[in-house]
Amino acid sequence: MFEILEKRELNPTVVLMEINAPLVAKKAEPGQFIILRTDENGERIPLTVADFDREKGTVTIIFQIVGATTKKLSMLEKGDCLHDFVGPLGRATHTDGLKKVAVVGGGVGCAIAYPVAKKLHEKGCEVHAICGFRSRELVILQDEFEKASSKYVLVSDDGSAGKKGLVTDALKELIEGGEQYDEVITIGPLIMMKFVCQLTKEYGIKTVASMNPVMIDGTGMCGGCRLSVGGKTVFACVDGPEFDGHLIDFDEAMARGNAYGEFERHKYEEACNLFNKEVK
Numbered sequence: 001m002f003e004i005l006e007k008r009e010l011n012p013t014v015v016l017m018e019i020n021a022p023l024v025a026k027k028a029e030p031g032q033f034i035i036l037r038t039d040e041n042g043e044r045i046p047l048t049v050a051d052f053d054r055e056k057g058t059v060t061i062i063f064q065i066v067g068a069t070t071k072k073l074s075m076l077e078k079g080d081c082l083h084d085f086v087g088p089l090g091r092a093t094h095t096d097g098l099k100k101v102a103v104v105g106g107g108v109g110c111a112i113a114y115p116v117a118k119k120l121h122e123k124g125c126e127v128h129a130i131c132g133f134r135s136r137e138l139v140i141l142q143d144e145f146e147k148a149s150s151k152y153v154l155v156s157d158d159g160s161a162g163k164k165g166l167v168t169d170a171l172k173e174l175i176e177g178g179e180q181y182d183e184v185i186t187i188g189p190l191i192m193m194k195f196v197c198q199l200t201k202e203y204g205i206k207t208v209a210s211m212n213p214v215m216i217d218g219t220g221m222c223g224g225c226r227l228s229v230g231g232k233t234v235f236a237c238v239d240g241p242e243f244d245g246h247l248i249d250f251d252e253a254m255a256r257g258n259a260y261g262e263f264e265r266h267k268y269e270e271a272c273n274l275f276n277k278e279v280k
Contacts, residue, residue, distance in 0.1 A: 001020075001081040001082075002019050002020060002021050002036075002081055002082040002083075002084075002085040003019070003020040003079065003080070003081050004017050004018070004019060004020075004076055004077065004078050004079065004080050004081065004082070005018045005019065005020055005058060005078065006018035006078060007076070007077060007078050010062065010140040010141070011137060011138050011139070011140055012137065012138075013064050013065050013066075013138075014062060014063070014064050014065075014108055014111070014138075014140055015062070015063060015065065015073075015074050016050070016060060016061070016062045016111075017060070017061050017062075017063075017073075017076075018058050018059070018060050019058060019059050019060070019061060019082065019085055020057060020058055021034075021057065021058065021059045021085050022057030022058075024049075024052075024059050024085065024086075024087050024088055025052045025053060025054050025056070025057050025058055025059050026054055026057075027088050028049045028052040028059060028087065028088040029049075029088065029092035029093070029119075030049070030092060030093045030095070030115035030116045030118070030119045031048075031090065031091065031092045031093030031115075031116060031210065031241070031242055032048070032049050032087065032088035032089060032090045032091070032092050033046050033047060033048045033049060033087060033088070033089050033090050033218075033241065034046070034047055034049060034059065034061070034085055034086060034087030034088060034089065035047075035084070035086045035087065035089065035215070035217075035218045036061075036073075036082050036083075036084055036085045036086070037082065037083045037084040038069065038072045038073050038076065038082060038083060039072075039083050040083055042069060042072065042083060043068070043069045044084070044215075044216060044217070044218075045069045045070070045073075045215075046089075046212070046215045046218060046237070047061045047062075047063055048061075048062075048111070048112040048210075048212070048241075049061070049087070049088060049115065050062040050111045050112070050114065050115060051114070051115055051118075052115075059085075059087075062108065062111035062140070063108070064107075064108040086218070087218075089218045089219075089237060090218075090236075090237060090238070090240060090241050091238075091239070091240060091241075091242065093116045093119065093185070093208075093242060094208075094242075095116075095119050095120050095123055095125070096123075097182075098120060098123075098125050098182045098183055099125060099126065099182055100125065100126040100128075100179075100180065100181050100182050101120055101125055101126070101127055101128070101181060101182060101183050101184070101185060102127075102128045102129075102130060102171060102174065102179075102181045102183075102184045102185070103116055103117045103120070103127060103128070103129045103130070103149070103184075103185050103186075103187075104129075104130045104131075104132075104167050104171060104184060104185070104186040104187070104188070104196050105129070105130070105131045105132070105167075105186075105187050105188050106131075106132045106133075106167055106187070106188025106189050106192040106193075107132070107133060107134070107138065107188055107189060108140070108188075109187040109188030109189065109192075109210075110131045110133075110140055110141055110145070110187075110188070111140065111141065112187045112210055112212075113129070113131070113185070113187040113188075113210075114141050114144055114145060114148065116185055116187070117129050117145060117148045117149055118144075118148040121148045121149060121150075126150050127148060127149040127150060127151075128149060128150065128151040128152075128153070128174060128179065128181075129145045129148070129149035129151070129152045129153070130153045130155070130167050130170045130171055130174075131145060131152070131153070131154055131155070131167070132154075132155045132156065132157075132166060132167035132170075132188070132192070133154075133155075133156050133157075133161060134156065134157045134158065135156055135157065135158050135160045135161065136156065136160040136161035139154065139156075139161050142154065151174075153170045153174070155167055155169065155170050166192075166195075167188075167192060167196065168192075168195050168196055168199050171184070171196065171199060171200075172199060175203055175205070181205055182206070183205070183206045183207070183208060184196065184200050184205050184206070184207040184208070184245075185207075185208045185209075185210075185242075186207060186208070186209050186210070186245060187209070187210040190250055190253055190254045190257065191250075191254065193209045193210075193245065193248075193250065194250035194251075194254075196209075196245070197209060197245035197246055197248070197250070200245070200246075201246050206244075207244070207245035207246060208242045208243070208244065208245060209242065209243060209244075209245035209248055210240075210241050210242050211225075211227060211236045211240055211241050211242070211243060211248070211253065212236070212241060213225045213226075213227060213236050213253060213256065213257060214256070214257065215236065215237055217237075218237045219237065219238065220235045220237055220238035220239075223235065225237050227240075227243070227248065227249070227252070227253055228248075228249035228252050228253075229243045229244065229247045229248050229249070230244070230247035
């Protein structure tokens with residue numbers, strides 16, 4: 001069984017869990033993901049591998065409570081077990097040969113960006129990490145990023161943490177200040193990644209974006225995670241989740257992602273109501 005060995009709240013809506021999953025930990029690499037179910041009748045949801053420990057046989061996941069399944073997952077405690085924990089899936093982040101990289105994360109996407117920054121740092125790459133949040137209370141993994149990068153830039157929308165502004169402001173400042181990157185890796189909200197990619201395209205800097213569309217089976221059979229990249233249809237679960245950011249049709253991806261917003265909100269409310277009844 002996939003026992004929860006540690007549970008920790010990183011901010012009011014983001015939770016970290018360390019899961020006992022030795023077979024997954026044995027093969028996991030930064031950039032890959034798992035698919036889990038909380039119970040036998042539960043929904044399958046993809047979550048990126050936030051960290052792993054091959055010796056302990058554990059995999060760390062970090063998730064934001066946004067829908068019914070993440071709400072149910074957040075109600076589990078240390079010692080509880082997940083019904084399914086399948087992976088690692090997807091292609092690992094390419095890190096070979098890179099000497100200087102800017103890793104740009106936004107919100108909970110920083111949880112996905114962290115293992116990438118860590119792996120690059122361990123391989124001797126100079127890592128500049130730019131992490132953006134709406135406000136101070138939402139900041140996660142600051143200590144971890146500072147250890148895994150030679151330069152860490154924290155920005156927030158309201159200026160309550162780090163510099164006030166957007167991640168694109170910080171990235172542009174670094175580029176125009178003379179920093180030359182082999183590659184930029186961006187992970188976060190689609191709208192953020194879209195503008196990061198637009199910026200780097202102006203400067204001719206190769207950019208990789210990590211995509212997290214609706215996903216069901218994780219094997220490329222359902223087609224739910226399809227994206228348009230360079231005018232061709234690809235599947236995030238088997239062809240990605242990382243793609244050339246200058247070729248992604250972000251507008252299409254955002255339209256498809258928003259199509260399920262109302263349904264997800266209702267399911268989240270049902271899960272909350274069920275939880276409140278059980279507590280009473």
